[in-house]
Amino acid sequence: MPLPRFAIIVAGGTGTRMGAGRPKQFLKLQNEPVLLHTLRRFAAPALGVQRLVLVLPADQFDVWQELHAQYAPELQHEVVAGGATRWASVRQGLLQLGEQTEGVVAVHDGVRPLTPLSVIENTYAAAEQHGAAIAAVPPKDSVRGLSATGSYALDRSRLRLVQTPQCFELGLLRRAYQMPELPTFTDDASVVEDLHPIQLVQGDYCNIKITTPDDLLLAEALLRHT
Numbered sequence: 001m002p003l004p005r006f007a008i009i010v011a012g013g014t015g016t017r018m019g020a021g022r023p024k025q026f027l028k029l030q031n032e033p034v035l036l037h038t039l040r041r042f043a044a045p046a047l048g049v050q051r052l053v054l055v056l057p058a059d060q061f062d063v064w065q066e067l068h069a070q071y072a073p074e075l076q077h078e079v080v081a082g083g084a085t086r087w088a089s090v091r092q093g094l095l096q097l098g099e100q101t102e103g104v105v106a107v108h109d110g111v112r113p114l115t116p117l118s119v120i121e122n123t124y125a126a127a128e129q130h131g132a133a134i135a136a137v138p139p140k141d142s143v144r145g146l147s148a149t150g151s152y153a154l155d156r157s158r159l160r161l162v163q164t165p166q167c168f169e170l171g172l173l174r175r176a177y178q179m180p181e182l183p184t185f186t187d188d189a190s191v192v193e194d195l196h197p198i199q200l201v202q203g204d205y206c207n208i209k210i211t212t213p214d215d216l217l218l219a220e221a222l223l224r225h226t
């Protein structure tokens, strides 16, 4: 029997680096909110996701309710309030899946609206086999580390740029998120890695995270050509 699949879409941030005056997940990308593009991908029937949990800032529920009714009333999902950090928001999403005893859960940034379905499918499949899997790509540029006296070249063949989705066996992710938050937690793999090895899956260079205004321009261009 295949394990049930769940998804937690974290959109509990405020978008300070975007500086748009409203959370960037609600900004328009080809006439629809960024977040809707993301949710539609995870709702694709081919993926077989049974529960789609959306984490939002507590003060943005009304905003989302209106956008949802206007753009995609048919889209089934559950909404929960996030926390002060991404880690706290993922934890809230996990609590919402409280009664589930087994399954594989994807954690995905609500502001990654261009993720190919093949990347999502491959990451779920790798986590079903190995327990923990994340999407990542090799750096295209040369990379340098900083030192007290300047900087030094790093071997980029030994580095990967981390994306989401990040998929985990549900019990493993729950155990990892029972530990206290550390400042070194920048994603879910960094929360889990002391408990379990992380499998890397080929991500996609188009799977960008909307962080600053230039990312929105890039996403518009990428969507026009796909």
Ligand SMILES: Nc1ccn([C@@H]2O[C@H](COP(=O)(O)OP(=O)(O)OP(=O)(O)O)[C@@H](O)[C@H]2O)c(=O)n1
Pocket: 010, 011, 012, 013, 014, 015, 016, 017, 018, 024, 025, 055, 082, 083, 084, 085, 086, 087, 089, 090, 108, 109, 110, 111, 112, 209, 210, 211
């Ligand atoms: N307290 C938080 C902070 C972030 N996120 C989510 O985590 C993802 C990646 O975070 P980031 O790009 O840093 O988003 P923001 O925190 O909104 O942006 P900024 O750091 O510029 O304020 C986003 O989908 C964001 O909404 C979240 O759910 N809860």
Ligand SMILES: C[C@](O)(CO)[C@H](O)COP(=O)(O)O
Pocket: 086, 109, 162, 163, 164, 186, 187, 188, 209, 211
């Ligand atoms: C989870 C993530 O998208 C992986 O690249 C990233 O770490 C989020 O980082 P941010 O500091 O919240 O932008």
